[in-house]
Amino acid sequence: MASAVPHRRKGTFMMRWTITDPSTGKLIKKSKLFDGPGGERAAKAEANRLEATERAHGAATAPKTLTFAAYVKDRYMPHCEAHTAASTVRGNRQRLDKAVAIIGDIPLRDVDGVAIDLMTAKLKSAGLAPLMVRHCYDAVRTALRQARRWKLIVGTPWLDAKRPSAPRKRAKVAPLEESYRLSALLRANGRIVAATYVETIADCGGRPGEILALMWDAVDLDRGVIHIWRALERYDRSQYRLKEWPKNEGSIRTIALATKTVEALRELKVWHAENHLKSGGAWPKDGLLFPSNTGELWPVHAAAALINKWARKIGVTSGSYSRRHGMASELLAGGVPVTVVSQRMGHASTKMTLDTYAHVLPDHADAAVDFLNRRNAAPEQGKNKA
DSSP states (O other), rough: OOOEOOOSTOEEEEEEEEEEEEOOOEEEEEEEOOOSTTTTHHHHHHHHHHHHHHHOOOOOSTTTOHHHHHHHHIIIIHHOOOOOOOHHHHHHHHHHHHHHHHHHHHHHGOOOHHHHHHHHHHHTTTTHHHHHHHHHHHHHHHHHHHHTTTTTSSSSSGGGSSSOOOOOOOOOOOHHHHHHHHHHHHHTOHHHHHHHHHHHHHOOOOHHHHHHBBBBGGTTTHHHHHHHHOOOEESSSSSSSESSSSSSSSEEEEOOHHHHHHHHHHHHHHHHHHHHHHHOOOSSSBSSSSOTTTTTTTOOHHHHHHHHHHHHHHTTTOOOOHHHHHHHHHHHTTTTTTHHHHHHHSSSSSSHHHHHHGGOOOOOOOHHHHHHHHHHHHHHHHHHHO
């Protein structure tokens, strides 16, 4: 129960109330001086209000000595390492290191919008790219959100800061025709794995790491579909491993393939079986669809380098992701619903699809006006008949 007792300074009262520490369950005694009008009754009412507010929203339990740098190092990053992918941890650490260099000495509970704005301003003045400045802000925001969930801070200081703006680069797009030309060139030069990889990624629009992680147990050639639930994860500069969980919930999906791609996959399966026999069983027959020359994981960067090398020879668009963007762009330009394309791409929401590919959507402004004109004309025609 909150209370208010007279303070030694005339006309002031010391408000006192208690809350429960959510992390330990112990009671925390709180106090604050009241020097407003209204006397003891107003002071007690204010104490009751403060107690109710903190009990409803939680109270900061971070000690005053816990700096933002210590929180990131000792609490937040170990949490990230336990619950997120290695590549995500690496990216967070790089961005938070830049933030800690500027606001690391500030007590965690004192990090506010002013401090965050100061951080982004200093990163900009240091010549950091606008997109990286935004990434640093986002990393700090996510770290502070976790601190709030743990009841280490109260409030939402990131909302008091302005999120840095960054120009959005338009995705590099490789038209499907170019991908099929590149696939034909690779096939003609005996690169059947690379040729089928290019054709598959251009057809289904999967992420390179998802397609390179495909195994034959995720392929149903009779139905003409592939099931995506695995992906490659980079845990070191050039080292990858297979992970059994996707980038997001939307990444677990089943994708129907074009007949041309299904036939290419059938040929690839035969090729793997023949190599298995020739090698006396050393070459994996039922493992990865798109392995390296040694039958092991084919790193994303190595696959991209090979594609770039052969793409330059015939003057077509390079890159693996450009094949993915090409599929999405042509489907949207052809009038395929955004929801269908978003599901095929494995996006977390249709908003991401629209933000990335809005420039290729057909202009339906005239169609909308025509529809409204026809709709409005229908009642008039009914009246004339009557």
